[in-house]
Amino acid sequence: MTAAYEANVVLASKTYDVIGTRPIRHDGADKVTGRAKYGADFQTADLLYAKILRSPHSHARIKSIDTSRAETFPGIRAVVTAQDWPVGSGGEGPIQLGELTTDLKYLRDNIMASDKVLFKGHPIAGVAAINAHVAEEALNLIEVEYDVLPAVLTAPEAMQQGAPLIQEDLKTEEFGEKIDKASNVAEHFQHKQGDLDQGFAEADIVVEREFDTATVHQGYIEPHNCTVQWNKDGRLHVWNSTQGPFEVRDATAKVLGLSASEIKLTPMEIGGGFGGKFEPYGEPIAALLSRKTGKPVKVVMTRMEEFESTGPTSGAHLKLKMGATKDGQITAAYAHLAYEAGAYPGSPVSAGAMCVFAAYDISNIVIDGFDVLVNKTKSAAYRAPGATQAAMATETVVDELAEQIGLDPIELRLRNAAREGTRRADGVVFPRIGCVEVLQAMKDHPHYKEPLTGPNRGRGVAVGYWMNGGNQSSVNISIHSDGTINLIEGSPDIGGSRASISMQAAEVLGIAAEDVHPAVVDTDSIGSTGGTGGSSVTFKAGWAAHEAAHDVKRQMIERAAIIWEVSSDSVELHKGTFKSKTDPGLSMTFKELAAQLDETGGPIMGRGTVNPSGAGGAYAGNIVDVEVDPETGKVDILRFTVIQDAGKAIHPSYVEGQMQGGSVQGIGWALNEEYFMDDVGRMTNSTLLDYRMPIALDLPMIDTVIVEVANPGHPFGVRGVGEVNIASPPAAIANAIYKAQGIRMNVLPMNPAAIMEAIWRQQK
């Protein structure tokens, strides 16, 4: 029986008036009543519907495409292929996609194949029709002749000498220098610190393991969708589901040979992204169809198209070796990380390399990272991209070290924990971080102290790290005469960020969060804003809101000074009331002053634009109890606790929601989710029935502890919270399975088949 405890805890570092409270999110009512407008809801006059023809092969040369029969099919208004890219558009060279970079030729080819198809589901042509059914039928009339090629599906296969080449002119880049030999390895880098051989020589215990993790998808509930209208004046208007309005606008412009100012992108409400909605997929195709037809064109992906043709995260092959002394000091660590990029370069292996040993202070480290092409759809970001694969390896090896040394697993971690001043393997020195605080909170939690009884049960722990991101942001504030404010910003809301941004402005102005009316606007209406990802929005847009609110405060103080006929130096704003510093009889609330703006000089607008560094990395840890059925291999999660450093939880409920959401995704990744590929590279489980993500009935309530180690790089101490919580669950579950059944798991997912194979191997 579980002893009574507090299920959700906030270990607050500082209290504020608004920050740290739990107002109802501004978009909540519309979202739960169905009034919120998503991209697939968008309607306009003369709308055409598009469908995309996709490759049935995972690797083939396109010999010919004949669209003539489709073009004359009743109800079809246009057909496009890669031949329709505008003259003078495209070219080659790097293009920024938010925080990531890709090559322009690769981006265009990924959107619509030119000479080769590189994965099953690779787009080849688009048709626009009077309705989606006609469009679907017309796809069958497009005749494509292929020369099928052998496919490679895993990093180790693709790295072998003589493996079929996916991009035939790709040469491996070793930190800026191209090695003159065609390869499926797009990049190899190495981080080196200290003397690895010496470190292993000092170790009393060495553990070396290999791991394989499967490709998994972000599983956002809302598929990619867009409507594009190419107007007669040459400007495009895009309405879509995206995390990165400016990124998708800019990438679409480059692909079409336009300047970014010729596209206006209106982000609709977004039903999940998790990193998978930063790239254009249907937008450029819909644009070409709109240009040909003169009508707006809508594309909505099916779930199968999502799985096969958007960006899951990398499968990976990892080798890890760590050594420690018998009194528990980790002396050396080596990691070989080979991440699948998919058909084009750009796996998150470099992020994985930053995270793999980031929880530990280790003097002697070497990390080899490989970005490897395979015949799968191009990978994209997925919530702390690269970190989960790395943590699976590190945290299970650390657990094994703890067992062999005879130390409590959290104690071993505490003895070697990264702190302020620890140097990461890539050379960066940590500022103030909360790794120790998270580990201590794990050790102190009732879950860790309560005995776990019953057969086939075990408890595991693990900790993970994510750097968190910054990027630019803009916020404008205007004031209504009733003292409420409009706050406009450019970050699609994927987790309650409207609330957290509004609360930071409200805190500065001393008003209620409910008196802020936030709006996410289009790319013409706000300054350039980096996408909603990298756990950055509460940090960067909140900072911009903080700046905009201070701008408003300064101007309001001047107005109060005008009214009172004093200098503005003698006026202050304190908890929502303007006061004279010298005459206690002079005071006015924010609302009272707002009512007088017209007669004191006119409207007030506040502006904040930031591009901050100092995002502040974060740690999260898990304690998990499992029961493993030795007859079937099924793993049940009995109890799950997540402890995370949020810096400062602006809205604790939405931080808890992020922690729980990331944990659930990590559990799915651990126990069941995978791209089940046949031997010619086709995904055979491309529906939500067969690609099994956890649902509410699968899991117990996830308990949370928010630790607050203020980030010195933010006015309110904020650290990003959206991502780090997905890094550690698979490793924690693997460690719990070991305690339950005595089997060390080195694969993801640890589904019943994998568990039973491990049990049978052990029995032999």
Place this chain on the structure above:
Amino acid sequence: MQQITDGQQQVVVTGSTVRQIVNNLEEKFPGIKDRLVDNNRIKPNISVAVDGEITPLGMLERVDEESEVHFLPAIGGG
């Protein structure tokens, strides 16, 4: 990059901006600038961290006398 710096894990150069640092590195270790810079800008797949913080200013970022500058693979979040 240690292959270009003769195996040194850390090197000392003068400069008050990242641009000056890069130019001074090139004088000491010819060829290093091509690895880092394209069209007078830090390559898009490389990030610059000054004193532990990734800077959005790239070559324009100011550097103090005791600053540490790291050139890292660029990463993105989800």
